[in-house]
Amino acid sequence: QPAGWKLKKEWLPDGWLCLVCGASDTQELPPNYVKLAKDAYTPDLMAASDCMLGKIGYGTVSEALAYKLPFVFVRRDYFNEEPFLRNMLEHYQCGIEMIRRDLLTGHWKPYLLRALTLKPCYDRPINGGEVAAHILQDTAVGKKYISGKLSGARRLRDAIVLGYQLQRAPGRDVGIPEWYSLSEKEIGVRPAVAPASRRINGSAGSSFEDFEILHGDMQGLTDTMAFLTSLSGLVGNDPRIPEKQSRERTAASVLFDLEEDIYVARAPGRLDVMGGIADYSGSLVLQMPIREACHVAIQRSDPIKQKLWKHTQARQLANGAVPILQIV
Numbered sequence: 001q002p003a004g005w006k007l008k009k010e011w012l013p014d015g016w017l018c019l020v021c022g023a024s025d026t027q028e029l030p031p032n033y034v035k036l037a038k039d040a041y042t043p044d045l046m047a048a049s050d051c052m053l054g055k056i057g058y059g060t061v062s063e064a065l066a067y068k069l070p071f072v073f074v075r076r077d078y079f080n081e082e083p084f085l086r087n088m089l090e091h092y093q094c095g096i097e098m099i100r101r102d103l104l105t106g107h108w109k110p111y112l113l114r115a116l117t118l119k120p121c122y123d124r125p126i127n128g129g130e131v132a133a134h135i136l137q138d139t140a141v142g143k144k145y146i147s148g149k150l151s152g153a154r155r156l157r158d159a160i161v162l163g164y165q166l167q168r169a170p171g172r173d174v175g176i177p178e179w180y181s182l183s184e185k186e187i188g189v190r191p192a193v194a195p196a197s198r199r200i201n202g203s204a205g206s207s208f209e210d211f212e213i214l215h216g217d218m219q220g221l222t223d224t225m226a227f228l229t230s231l232s233g234l235v236g237n238d239p240r241i242p243e244k245q246s247r248e249r250t251a252a253s254v255l256f257d258l259e260e261d262i263y264v265a266r267a268p269g270r271l272d273v274m275g276g277i278a279d280y281s282g283s284l285v286l287q288m289p290i291r292e293a294c295h296v297a298i299q300r301s302d303p304i305k306q307k308l309w310k311h312t313q314a315r316q317l318a319n320g321a322v323p324i325l326q327i328v
Contacts (some may be wrong), residue, residue, distance in 0.1 A: 005145040011106035051115040070115035094120040126284045129284030227295040252328040254307040
């Protein structure tokens with residue numbers, strides 16, 4: 001909800017009660033609105049309601065169809081899947097689009113009263129997890145497809161490798177997953193050079209190149225070792241050195257002081273086949289952490305000692321000395 005947006009009693013038809021999800025603890029509501037608890041199980045509340053008002057999305061559309069619940073929805077900008085969800089709601093007579101301006105100004109009554117005239121007719125299965133699992137299983141083993149280059153397994157693997165190829169950038173090789181068994185000629189991508197192996201304990205008190213590990217454990221992860229090596233290479237980068245380096249590395253070279261503590265965190269990526277954020281409502285998901293990961297290094301610095309980029313310095317001069325967060 002927009003900041004300062006206040007729900008009003010007259011926005012609802014007479015005799016209606018509105019259950020509000022996601023209201024702040026301090027928000028005051030009129031008597032015909034009920035603030036739901038943060039941990040309320042929304043699918044049950046949807047099933048007990050006469051209609052639903054909200055933004056279009058996978059979760060809301062699936063619940064509306066499953067419970068034959070009329071859905072008054074607001075469009076979402078830059079949501080590529082919206083046309084397919086809209087078509088599905090229209091096909092099963094389950095949705096009405098509300099103009100965003102009408103949502104914000106409280107012109108709700110015509111939409112809500114019209115929603116009660118809909119007769120949702122979705123009659124397909126609602127065990128989406130099982131259906132998707134069977135489709136994936138059939139695709140992976142090649143059922144319903146001819147063998148060879150068009151087999152299900154080959155197509156599934158090719159699609160994943162294509163994702164790796166699309167991430168390529170000049171001067172950066174992309175490592176193809178080890179399980180991809182095709183030859184280099186077939187996939188047309190040079191595998192990334194494996195980092196040189198080195199024995200390291202990685203426990204508290206051990207050292208790694210220019211760093212002393214004070215807390216935590218690297219778990220022997222080669223990508224974390226490579227990230228620390230990259231960090232140590234930032235300091236001492238001299239803009240006068242003719243060796244070409246990326247703009248990002250040049251910008252990052254002023255961020256860290258190796259004499260002070262640096263906090264490093266690693267978050268593994270995940271293969272998200274289905275479910276995603278719907279797990280908060282208890283739905284089935286199908287996903288798994290993968291080897292590729294994102295690393296972040298952060299350091300707190302004294303404003304007096306902090307090295308600032310030129311545009312940041314100009315802002316400091318204009319606004320006075322305030323804490324600055326610089327991100328590359």
